[in-house]
Amino acid sequence: MRTDPDAIVENAELTRFAVAYAQPVYDAHCASCHGNEMQGDQRRGVPGLTGKKWLYGEGRTAQIEHTILHGIRSGDPKGWNLADMPGFAQQEPYRRYRIEPLEPAEIRDVIEFLLVTGGKAGDKAAAARGQKIFADKGQCFDCHSADVQGDSAIGAPNLIDGIWLYGTGTREDIYDTIARGRAGICPPWSQELDAATIRALAVLVYTASHKAAAKAAATSRAPAGGTEG
């Protein structure tokens, strides 16, 4: 616990120990949402944990540990809880502050804008209108940034990288998100698991997304004392 969390993964022996220690905990507490292989579940808006892109932070061990400890929109005051996705087809789209609803045609235009900007086929005239809505009435740029690439400081996803948290990026999926909003939850584990276990889980998740660290851990020789597991 005294080791800098980001430095643990530079030590193959520590990493190997943490991964072995955390795997049963992951299976018991995390796999039901994130999947046995950490693949996530797009039907439920549960992110995969094996990719290089991170919704919150840059995927360093310290950041992963913070998320596991305090959760996302979890009720823990230290958790990630800066923004939700408004539901623009609702009379009051956002509970945090006032945002105007969008009209059906405006939502369709924003969808075209996202598809065209992401390199997919779409209606370019509608996309041009959607771009204005993105940058003005919808205030989408405020979270997703003007270049539509999101902001990991608040958990706003990149909308043009082809990675979709909810669904697979069809018009219907995007419509559902814009029309009804999203506010996924990750529980805080600080009251359920001890600090060392959470640190080990963070290392496990880190290695799942950083194959080189995982490989180094797997190929390292076991210590003479045999602290396997």
Next chain:
Amino acid sequence: MNVHESVSQKAASAEPRTSGGFWDLKTVNPARSMTCFGLAAIIGLGIAGFGLFTAKGTVTHVVPPENVALVNQRPILRTDFVAQTETELGKTFSEATMAERLKVLDEMIREELFVQRGLELDFPGTDPDTRTALVAAVEQQVVADVTTHQPADAELQKYFDENHGNYSSEGTMDLHNLVLPKAKATGPDAMATLQKAADALRAKTPLAEVIKTFGLQEVVPEHSSQEQFYFAQRIHLGDALYGEALKLDDGDVSPPLAGLDGVHIVQMIKNTKPLPLTFERVRSQVLNDYVMSEKKRLEDSDLRYLRDKADILIADDYADAYEKGQAETGAEPAKPAEQAKK
């Protein structure tokens, strides 16, 4: 002296004398014994009492590995220290120098000391900002309790089935809202004129021609298209006209309806009615709603418990009304102040 006498004298000299004075330590004195016993008991009780009422709990002089410091035995977590360092310095923890880390640590210790002092001064009880933050924190804690135990799919499906009406697509209406302005819509002829206009629209007369022939105006919401979600159309049309519009299918025309600004008719271009959505499509929404409803349930139950446990006195001039209000919500009534005094 015979043998019998000698034994009796020895026995007599071996027995302690019990009639000595209080301060004669060579003799047994029952009063002195009882006094000493009493004093010892009082001193023992005094030591125990001092220990009991001045105890500071279990004190440790070793900082546990998950903490970076203990301030009056209250821990500063390493994870908080790492997060605070990164936030404050705008770089990763490993990039921070020891001097920078120590500066952050010192600030965190300072904060902890001030927080502890604030608690001693009862700021949570008096400072409005602290009170607001505390209420929010307690409310949020309930969510934490709910979210840590993720509901199973079966639970969510049950919640979805019980609240199926909440999960449908958003209805939209694309329509023409025509009005004979109030200035022109005087007398009984106005309704007849609008009726004729409605009939003309039903007979597929072009909209522009109907508008021109009957002196109508089309009401277009400012900066908006005619296609709107139901809730927006309700705002634009008003309840009465919206109620009529709801009944229309594509191409239908409503009967004339008098409004504040004149007499209206609505021609429905497309009425897309809300359709029930499947559980799979709204699963994440169901989860959020489920968490919120559980939060509300737990919050209510916490509040009931706190009310039951609390001694709440209400001033006479509000007691009856308050009690009535509480009775309606099923809460334990509070005591009026006078009754409590008795």
